[in-house]
Amino acid sequence: MTDALHLSESAAGSAPRDNLDFRRVLQIFLRTWPFIRPSLRHILGFIGCSAVLGLLGILATTILIAFATTGIMAAKPLGSALVAAYGLDPAIYVDVETLSDEARLALTWPTLWTAVVFTAIGVVGAALLYYYSVWIFQQINQRMRVVLIDRLQAQSLAYHASAQTGDAIYRLYQDSAMVTAIIRFVLVEPLMAIGRYLVGVAFVFMFSPLLALTLLFAAVPIIWLGRYFSPKLRAEFRAARERNSALTSWIQESVQGIRVIKATANERHRSMQFDSLSLAALGAAFRSRFSLNLLGIIAFALIGATVVALQAYMAAMSHQGADVFARDLLLAFGFAVWNFGTYSAASARTGDAAGSLGALISIWGRAQDMAIGLGRVFEILDLEPDIVDRETATPLAPFEQEVRFEGVRFGYIPGKPVLSGISFTANAGSVTAIVGPTGTGKSTMMSLLLRLADPDSGRVTIDGVDIRDVTVDSLRHGISIATQENILFSETVRENIRYAAPDASDEDVADAARVACADEFIERLPQGYDTALGERATKLSSGQRQRLVLARAIVRNTLILILDEPTAALDAETELEVLARVKAWAAGRCVFLITHRLSTVRQAHRVLYVRNGGIAAAGSHDDLLESSDAYRAFVEAEIG
Structure with missing residues (x-):
């Protein structure tokens, strides 16, 4: 009910x-x-x-x-x-x-x-x-x-x-x-x-x-x-x-x-x-x-x-x-x-x-x-926003070195933490996969990076600067995200891709669509990039919607990219092609992959295995298979 x-x-x-x-x-x-x-x-x-x-x-x-x-x-x-x-x-x-x-x-x-x-x-x-x-x-x-x-x-x-x-x-x-x-x-x-x-x-x-x-x-x-x-x-x-x-x-x-x-x-x-x-x-x-x-x-x-x-x-x-x-x-x-x-x-x-x-x-x-x-x-x-700029907040400087979580704890409900003691570092030029059972706080970790919420304790830093010391607008302009929900609007394909980057040129939109492997099906639409999608884009398949959301994140051309289940709705062949193009495009950037698919995990330089609100294991996929029983059990469960 x-x-x-x-x-x-x-x-x-x-x-x-x-x-x-x-x-x-x-x-x-x-x-x-x-x-x-x-x-x-x-x-x-x-x-x-x-x-x-x-x-x-x-x-x-x-x-x-x-x-x-x-x-x-x-x-x-x-x-x-x-x-x-x-x-x-x-x-x-x-x-x-x-x-x-x-x-x-x-x-x-x-x-x-x-x-x-x-x-x-x-x-x-x-x-x-x-x-x-x-x-x-x-x-x-x-x-x-x-x-x-x-x-x-x-x-x-x-x-x-x-x-x-x-x-x-x-x-x-x-x-x-x-x-x-x-x-x-x-x-x-x-x-x-x-x-x-x-x-x-x-x-x-x-x-x-x-x-x-x-x-x-x-x-x-x-x-x-x-x-x-x-x-x-x-x-x-x-x-x-x-x-x-x-x-x-x-x-x-x-x-x-x-x-x-x-x-x-x-x-x-x-x-x-x-x-x-x-x-x-x-x-x-x-x-x-x-x-x-x-x-x-x-x-x-x-x-x-x-x-x-x-x-x-x-x-x-x-x-x-x-x-x-x-x-x-x-x-x-x-x-x-x-x-x-x-x-x-x-x-x-x-x-x-x-x-x-x-x-x-x-x-x-x-x-x-x-x-x-x-x-x-x-x-x-009368509600006071939880997320506001500090009086001393400054714009986020261009990203150069690392994203770091230091002892982060967070819960949506007081007394019921979703994350406990999260600590890790993601360097520029790396792809970090975040995996684990459903409901363990993987997406919540990235929400904290975007300051959609603030940690109850601990801190998140970019190049050593606490993100609470930078302005919210500059922080979110410096990070792109492809959300798990695949939310699209009743605008044209072009405007949906350009939604987060209104000043992007038509060429930028087309380039982002090519990286996301969306260009081929877009060109087959009745008006191509000018085709109106309608409410929630229900005429497109889940995989097509997912690639448009990915293109929307890519067109912003930021140095930090969050991909939340970026290939969940794609077939194996399309998934490999998308990951190859994204990995080539993301060279020199800091990329986070939230995923359950092992084929996606294998593309990452480093894997964070999250369980019960904490990081149970961290390392490369191959290393974790040898050194972590918990991660190995997770992989075997995914393989079936």
């Missing part, structure tokens, strides 16, 4: 946890500032334009209510300021008890044109602002993702040995996207909602202070509701993200291992596992969304009850024809007393203010999910 399934089952058996409080949530949001700051000018511009568009909407609504409700429907006189702005005759529209039928009919065209113009401005402005916001938010997200991938790549092999690939993908792709949501839902939309709420309260205050106070006090139970639901929401959102992360890891593992699944007729079992994981993720997502919607429903009920009560009060005031509170100020817009037009205007602003309260509680609920997602991102960003 996969790690993802174990994670799902363990999560299913435990209650969701909330390890965040309001202060921690606020700290997470504040930590996004370095990613937001470069776009601050654009964000402020977006907020300013949105505010202008919102105020235009309020202005349009007020004008249309005055024209349509007060003037056309109720036949009441209009405000002097509005009449003057539209160039209408005050004697017809202001200084009268009621509007004539001709005057009401004449108002139809200003009303229609006002609606058309403001609607056009609103639609075009909203569309432009939407695209502007997408551009701003994606710039911010891009900054976070670049930093996140850099931090993941900076971690040592010890970290990646225990980390799930799918979880890293989910954090990089899904969790990091919360930084864009935080701008919208924690900064922009709350500011706009608060602005609409305060404008609505202020507008309603001019009609009736009691209405405004009621709207203000309506926020109290809404705030308490958000505080009460927050811990539950955060716990359930975390569970949902962890379940989806586990599902992503499982899918990544299944796609990568599809050949094994099909070859073992294991599709049904994997489908059952997927069903279990997918249902667990669905259930976690459902529970979190149910709680979020429950919060919204309760808030809606409270806000709705408030709005109904306020509208009943406004209807009563309109029935009485009572004076509005700020009569002198509102008279310019035609709102001197409570009537149908006054009721419509005040009701619209009351609904807008109450709706803003509902929007704020919805935003707060979503913010809990954002905090969880960003918290998972910062868990990665």
Whole structure:
């Protein structure tokens, strides 16, 4: 059963946890500032334009209510300021008890044109602002993702040995996207909602202070509701993200291992596992969304009850024809007393203010999910890389003499060493074969040479200089490696060979392919070196992929070369040809061969037999056959 399934089952058996409080949530949001700051000018511009568009909407609504409700429907006189702005005759529209039928009919065209113009401005402005916001938010997200991938790549092999690939993908792709949501839902939309709420309260205050106070006090139970639901929401959102992360890891593992699944007729079992994981993720997502919607429903009920009560009060005031509170100020817009037009205007602003309260509680609920997602991102960003340059580190000098391991101990897990007391010297111009049973640390030794991890004790030196005293970039630029995994990318053959040496010429690429005996099959491909390999180069045989990886190491033209099982997928004839060419090319270089094949071992000047994390024997192949019982037994076991 996969790690993802174990994670799902363990999560299913435990209650969701909330390890965040309001202060921690606020700290997470504040930590996004370095990613937001470069776009601050654009964000402020977006907020300013949105505010202008919102105020235009309020202005349009007020004008249309005055024209349509007060003037056309109720036949009441209009405000002097509005009449003057539209160039209408005050004697017809202001200084009268009621509007004539001709005057009401004449108002139809200003009303229609006002609606058309403001609607056009609103639609075009909203569309432009939407695209502007997408551009701003994606710039911010891009900054976070670049930093996140850099931090993941900076971690040592010890970290990646225990980390799930799918979880890293989910954090990089899904969790990091919360930084864009935080701008919208924690900064922009709350500011706009608060602005609409305060404008609505202020507008309603001019009609009736009691209405405004009621709207203000309506926020109290809404705030308490958000505080009460927050811990539950955060716990359930975390569970949902962890379940989806586990599902992503499982899918990544299944796609990568599809050949094994099909070859073992294991599709049904994997489908059952997927069903279990997918249902667990669905259930976690459902529970979190149910709680979020429950919060919204309760808030809606409270806000709705408030709005109904306020509208009943406004209807009563309109029935009485009572004076509005700020009569002198509102008279310019035609709102001197409570009537149908006054009721419509005040009701619209009351609904807008109450709706803003509902929007704020919805935003707060979503913010809990954002905090969880960003918290998972910062868990990665807070990791300190194990492998960093010392302050006194200098570039690696050109290799001349030797590579030396001195009493090296290392383990991926504390207290469980993989290597113990490794000491040997490899000279320039030599080929050193590292052999031994599977899992004894052969590849780990070369990982230490590349500083993919650092020894727990002891040291690795190049020409007498501890590799921890040279910069990591210069060290890795001075060493080439052909990995055991034969990892290729969905680029062309040429770009795959040139991957580790982007400046290599086409001639260099072709020369490296010839040394790796890859030139013949490359030339038979449909577009030769320009043939795209596709994902994981599955159309090539294992031997062809292995030779491309070898060519990629050779094209770097370094003086230290690591070949990890370089001929494992090759037939005997091709193996001998590849080894002969590599040996001729590597004259004067320091070459390490990690291998199980005796035909490859025989090409080495020196053999290191690794067993139980230490070097059990060292010498030439022939000498070890005579002097080392352990090595002889290993060779006989390999021969069968």
